[in-house]
Amino acid sequence: xxxxxxxxxxxxxxxxxxxxxxxxxxxxxxxxxxxxxxxxxxxxxxxxxxxxxxxxxxxxxxxxxxxxxxxxxxxxxxxxxxxxxxxxxxxxxxxxxxxxxxxxxxxxxxxxxxxxxxxxxxxxxxxxxxxxxxxxxxxxxxxxxxxxxxxxxxxxxxxxxxxxxxxxxxxxxxxxxxxxxxxxxxxxxxxxxxxxxxxxxxxxxxxxxxxxxxxxxxxxxxxxxxxxxxxxxxxxxxxxxxxxxxxxxxxxxxxxxxxxxxxxxxxxxxxxxxxxxxxxxxxxxxxxxxxxxxxxxxxxxxxxxxxxxxxxxxxxxxxxxxxxxxxxxxxxxxxxxxxxxxxxxxxxxxxxxxxxxxxxxxxxxxxxxxxxxxxxxxxxxxxxxxxxxxxxxxxxxxxxxxxxxxxxxxxxxxxxxxxxxxxxxxxxxxxxxxxxxxxxxxxxxxxxxxxxxxxxxxxxxxxxxxxxxxxxxxxxxxxxxxxxxxxxxxxxxxxxxxxxxxxxxxxxxxxxxxx
Numbered sequence: 061x062x063x064x065x066x067x068x069x070x071x072x073x074x075x076x077x078x079x080x081x082x083x084x085x086x087x088x089x090x091x092x093x094x095x096x097x098x099x100x101x102x103x104x105x106x107x108x109x110x111x112x113x114x115x116x117x118x119x120x121x122x123x124x125x126x127x128x129x130x131x132x133x134x135x136x137x138x139x140x141x142x143x144x145x146x147x148x149x150x151x152x153x154x155x156x157x158x159x160x161x162x163x164x165x166x167x168x169x170x171x172x173x174x175x176x177x178x179x180x181x182x183x184x185x186x187x188x189x190x191x192x193x194x195x196x197x198x199x200x201x202x203x204x205x206x207x208x209x210x211x212x213x214x215x216x217x218x219x220x221x222x223x224x225x226x227x228x229x230x231x232x233x234x235x236x237x238x239x240x241x242x243x244x245x246x247x248x249x250x251x252x253x254x255x256x257x258x259x260x261x262x263x264x265x266x267x268x269x270x271x272x273x274x275x276x277x278x279x280x281x282x283x284x285x286x287x288x289x290x291x292x293x294x295x296x297x298x299x300x301x302x303x304x305x306x307x308x309x310x311x312x313x314x315x316x317x318x319x320x321x322x323x324x325x326x327x328x329x330x331x332x333x334x335x336x337x338x339x340x341x342x343x344x345x346x347x348x349x350x351x352x353x354x355x356x357x358x359x360x361x362x363x364x365x366x367x368x369x370x371x372x373x374x375x376x377x378x379x380x381x382x383x384x385x386x387x388x389x390x391x392x393x394x395x396x397x398x399x400x401x402x403x404x405x406x407x408x409x410x411x412x413x414x415x416x417x418x419x420x421x422x423x424x425x426x427x428x429x430x431x432x433x434x435x436x437x438x439x440x441x442x443x444x445x446x447x448x449x450x451x452x453x454x455x456x457x458x459x460x461x462x463x464x465x466x467x468x469x470x471x472x473x474x475x476x477x478x479x480x481x482x483x484x485x486x487x488x489x490x491x492x493x494x495x496x497x498x499x500x501x502x503x504x505x506x507x508x509x510x511x512x513x514x515x516x517x518x519x520x521x522x523x524x525x526x527x528x529x530x531x532x533x534x535x536x537x538x539x540x541x542x543x544x545x546x547x548x549x550x551x552x553x554x555x556x557x558x559x560x561x562x563x564x565x566x567x568x569x570x571x572x573x574x575x
Contacts, residue, residue: 073169074162081158179207186214195222245316245337248323249291251330253277265339267310284308287318294320294333304340311555313515315344361403364396403537410520410537413544420462420548424572427491427498428456430463434470435489441475445483452490457498459569465545466569470500472538473565477504480563497551497568508559517555518543 114120182199189197195218199211239246245262249255255273263270266283273281278291284307294301300321307314317338323331371389380386435449442448459466477487485505492499509517520540546553549569557563 074166077162077165081161176207179211183207183210183214186218190214190218190221195225244339246335247278247337248332248334249278250332253279253295255281256332262337265309265314265337287316290318290320291333291335294322294335298322298330308515311515311553312518314339314341316340361400364400364403367396368393368400407537410541410544413541413548420465420545422460422462422549424458425461425463425466426456427459427466427500427569428453430461430466431470431489431491431500433467434474437467437471438474438478441478442487445478445481447478447481447484448486450486450488452488454492457491457493458572459498460572461549461569465549469542469545469567470502472542473502473567476538477502477506477563480504480506482506493571494568496571498571500567500569501564502567503562503564505562508561509555509557509563510559511557514555514557518553 186197186199197218199214199218239257239259242259243261245265246257246259247255247262248257254275254277256275258268258270258273262268263273268281279288284305286305287307290301290303290305300319302317302319305316305318307316317340318335319338320333320335323334325331371393375386375389379389431451431453435451439449474487474489481487481504487505488501488503490499490501490503492501518539520537543553546567546569551567551569554566554568555563556566
């Protein structure tokens, strides 16, 4: 663990003072002998001079030899033991003084560090916490006025940053809630063409995940081609643009009212493009239904009504007298009236299913039992065309569904498979269990469907082969009813087909909880 700035500063200062005192002691210890010798010599000369002056003043009669010996008696010579003793005493005094000085200086330094350095260090730690985003950090430092002012300024800054962060988090949460819960799909693309923001509606409508689009170029995530062209147009013109686009999503034709606009930041800086997509499929569908309903119904009713009227007129004109012709015409009238009844029944059924609030009686249901009942109902039609079933059922699968409605769904699918398949072919029914859904596949060996027509097979009165389906007595409403019933079960339909080889329709139904 690294030392704090105050500890390092205090230690550095003590080491510096210690080094100075050690050098000073070394210098004094080295110079002491020279100063002591000089002092002894000077004192000897002074004493000898004083003795000589005293002899002259008192007029003491001494010979030269006696005077020289007297002066030699005052010749000072430092004893080595005494010199060493004095030196040791001096060193002990210096060491004692050194310890006292270091202690005093250390105490003063410590107080100075506490008063000046530690407050600055505390403020520095607070600033570092603010730098990494901890806006709850506060500085607690005492000392001189300037440090107190610095501490107060840091605390005010931290409080302001904390308030700003709270406001930003609230605004971000509000914006996120607004974006995620708006009914329209939203996408924002930066100036480089990379997707930066998408909402839940966008991901659901294009069957994508957040990981598949975040940070990816909009040209690489598999958006419809006409939407990519729309985005390119907004990028090129840098002007708001609105257009209604027709898209095929999850094998279904949808209509989107798309609004695109450039995003401009401060100082006119261009940041990218934002797109808002409103789903107007239902509005377009209802508008189209209003336009086509009378035409479609009258077209579908025309043949049976014309037949009934024509044969009735013929009988009234006298054909009833021919018994064989009468029976033949009555049989045709009966068949056409049945077809008319089926059409009206399907129209009423579809109208009921499409009503707001329609629901099915959801309960755990055995798919194997449902398929068995459907096979019993549709077997006569297969026998008429010398066709057969290929059942691929390993084990039973229990789903959440309405048994009667499920029978209606699979009866329609198998009837369609029989209608659009040549004689002597096979209808394959496969049942299996997935992770979340029970899956039933109905596959025929019929005429198949063009790829561009797959998305339209669930429309009212839409037929792949109009002549064959009308001659077979179909109303053109069966798959529309199937689609609405599957959606009421919170399931999904997947259609795959190849022209001339056949069609496979998968029905995915939610699994029932295991008991």
